[in-house]
Amino acid sequence: AQSVAQPEDQVNVAEGNPLTVKCTYSVSGNPYLFWYVQYPNRGLQFLLKYITGDNLVKGSYGFEAEFNKSQTSFHLKKPSALVSDSALYFCAVRDLSYNTDKLIFGTGTRLQVFP
């Protein structure tokens, strides 16, 4: 089955510094990968996706993610963090196994940006 792993429960970064939230994947075939963000007491919001093409994907709110096939990674990045970026971030993968077509989410990484 397809899966994603987010090795860090929490990432702390100072405002203005670059941030990285890590995600690795395990899929058979070509991966469809996604990042979502969840603010407190809200539903998840789509940030960006990789399906094919350029390995660097740009998304909402200045976020981008780099697809690395050799390292099976899809890390989320932002050049300069804002306090308002503090939230829970989920990596997800499309799962086509067992005659189904759905998104499987990672366990989430809490990003804390300090002023």
Add this chain to the structure above:
Amino acid sequence: DAGVIQSPRHEVTEMGQEVTLRCKPISGHDYLFWYRQTMMRGLELLIYFNNNVPIDDSGMPEDRFSAKMPNASFSTLKIQPSEPRDSAVYFCASSHGGASTGELFFGEGSRLTVL
């Protein structure tokens, strides 16, 4: 569009009671997903529908859980009888094109507490 609308936002009930969660997807979306979020298990897909037809219910915990989608604008998730371990935030999400697009639109969730 108003987005995905879920009700109730909060529900507190006693063990053994029936609970019904409701969802109105975004108009025109042909996929509807029910997810459950807990600290211990993260975000789990319970069931999803395509054009009102249940496609994959392998994530439904047990027979106490049931979901219906009688028309394109309404879905319910029912728990009968409820148990304390069902306490979680239940999210409904809809999309046009399903997991292949990856862009799911989530409601704000229904927080269920079973005493």
